[in-house]
Each structure stands twice: as structure tokens, then as C-alpha cells.
Amino acid sequence: EADIYQTPRYLVIGTGKKITLECSQTMGHDKMYWYQQDPGMELHLIHYSYGVNSTEKGDLSSESTVSRIRTEHFPLTLESARPSHTSQYLCASSEGGSNGELFFGEGSRLTVL
Amino acid sequence: GQSLEQPSEVTAVEGAIVQINCTYQTSGFYGLSWYQQHDGGAPTFLSYNALDGLEETGRFSSFLSRSDSYGYLLLQELQMKDSASYFCALGGYNKLIFGAGTRLAVHP
Numbered sequence: 001e002a003d004i005y006q007t008p009r010y011l012v013i014g015t016g017k018k019i020t021l022e023c024s025q026t027m028g029h030d031k032m033y034w035y036q037q038d039p040g041m042e043l044h045l046i047h048y049s050y051g052v053n054s055t056e057k058g059d060l061s062s063e064s065t066v067s068r069i070r071t072e073h074f075p076l077t078l079e080s081a082r083p084s085h086t087s088q089y090l091c092a093s094s095e096g097g098s099n100g101e102l103f104f105g106e107g108s109r110l111t112v113l
Numbered sequence: 114g115q116s117l118e119q120p121s122e123v124t125a126v127e128g129a130i131v132q133i134n135c136t137y138q139t140s141g142f143y144g145l146s147w148y149q150q151h152d153g154g155a156p157t158f159l160s161y162n163a164l165d166g167l168e169e170t171g172r173f174s175s176f177l178s179r180s181d182s183y184g185y186l187l188l189q190e191l192q193m194k195d196s197a198s199y200f201c202a203l204g205g206y207n208k209l210i211f212g213a214g215t216r217l218a219v220h221p
Contacts, residue, residue: 031207042213043156043200050207059114059210090155100146100161100204107155 003027006091006105013081014113021076021108023091032074033102035090036060043090049074081112115139115203117212124218125191133186133215135201145177145184146202146209156200160186191219 004025013019025032030051035043035058045058049068063085064078074093078085088109092102117137125131135145144163148156162168162177162184174187188195198214 033208035211040198040214040216043211045208045210048208056207058208094209100144100163100202100209101158102146102148102156102209104155104157 004091004093004103004105006089006108008108009106010109010111012111012113015080015082017081017112019078019081019110021089021091021110023074023076023105024072025074025093025103026072027093027095027103028071029093029095029103030071031094032068033092033094034058034064034066034074034076035092036062037088037090037107039088047076081110083112086110086112115142115210117201117203117210119199119201119212119215121213122216122218124220126220127191127193129191130187130189131191131217133188133199133201133217135184135186135212137182137184137201137203137212139182139203141205143204143206145175146204147173147175147186148200148202148211149197150200150214151197159199161204188217193219193221195219 007022034047037043044060046062047066090107091105146161147159150156160175177184196219200214202209202211
């Protein structure tokens with residue numbers, strides 16, 4: 001069973017607020033990811049990290065930022081939320097190498113009013 | 114860049130076999146993965162093909178042909194609980210790019 005946790009699970013906030021979505025994993029995985037997914041749609045990679053102090057932007061442009069100060073923690077921050085940020089944000093991690101297996105958290109569903 | 118194509122919807126009856134195809138375009142990749150996602154849930158890993166050929170995991174099998182830029186997921190003995198979205202994904206060393214997903218509806 002995967003040990004990757006996201007908080008909050010649900011968040012409703014007003015436009016202009018700053019938010020941080022938390023993601024933690026206890027598996028010691030070097031690689032971590034943030035995907036954005038609208039209901040019934042594909043997953044878009046917005047950020048990834050292959051280790052401490054390494055972060056990269058994904059294929060979908062995003063106004064969010066991430067940090068990786070500790071192996072187990074990969075928070076995502078929106079400095080000023082807008083209604084267009086309304087979506088589900090999925091955090092995932094994987095072991096080193098390339099076996100294609102990602103472990104996903106349960107997601108954070110964000111609604112910006 | 115990379116892109117993947119899958120059918121948007123597939124319908125089948127309980128006990129049947131269904132195949133979900135995935136075609137892709139890429140300049141290079143390590144392997145093709147498959148994920149299942151139930152409504153409101155997180156994606157869960159099903160299968161991975163690094164090499165051409167068939168990989169079998171219980172009722173699920175996955176196939177890859179690099180020369181045809183094509184793969185598929187085969188689900189046998191369908192059950193109602195298999196109703197979900199299925200995503201193929203191209204694996205690079207540091208990231209995984211997902212297709213748009215195929216919604217499978219299993220009927221009695």
C-alpha cells in the first residue's frame with residue numbers, strides 16, 4: 001500500500017488568496033510529481049522533482065510553484081488563486097529508475113470562487 | 114513532443130473481454146504504462162511494458178509494439194468493478210506523460 005498523503009482533500013477559497021497544497025510520502029522516493037486533472041479529463045504534468053533541491057516545470061504551463069527541501073515533502077503553492085485554477089491536483093512519487101509505476105495521493109480538489 | 118491517443122469510451126458486458134488501444138508519438142521513451150482510475154479516486158498502476166510483447170497480470174494484460182508505436186490493455190472476465198477510466202502513459206526517465214484516458218462502462 002502506497003504511503004503518500006495530500007492535504008487538504010477539499011478547499012474552497014476566494015480569488016486572490018495564497019494557498020499551499022501539501023504532499024508527503026514515507027517511501028523514501030526520490031521522484032515526485034504534481035499533476036492537474038479536471039473531472040473526466042487527462043492528467044497534465046505541471047511540476048516534477050528528481051531529488052532534494054531539484055524542481056522542473058512540466059508540460060502544462062502553471063502559475064504555481066513548488067519546492068523540495070526534504071525528500072518526503074513536495075508542496076505546491078499558488079500565490080494568488082484565480083477561478084481558472086479550479087481543478088484537482090494529484091501528487092505522486094516513484095522510485096528511481098523508470099519502471100513506470102507512480103504512487104498517487106488521493107488528490108486535492110481546489111475550487112476558487 | 115510526445116502525444117498519446119486512446120478511444121474516449123468503450124462499452125462491454127460482464128464476463129466479456131475488452132481491448133483498449135493506445136497509439137503514441139515520441140522521439141524516445143523507456144516504456145508504456147497503464148493506470149486505472151475510478152470516479153473520484155486516484156490513478157492506480159496496472160501494468161508496464163518496457164519491451165515489446167505481452168505482460169500478464171491476472172485478468173489484465175498489456176502489449177507493446179515499438180515498431181508500430183502502439184500498445185493495448187486487455188481486460189478479461191470483465192466485472193462491474195472494472196468500470197473506470199484507463200490511461201496509457203509514456204515513461205521517460207524523470208516523468209510520465211498520460212493520454213486522455215478511456216472510460217470503460219461494464220454492463221450486466
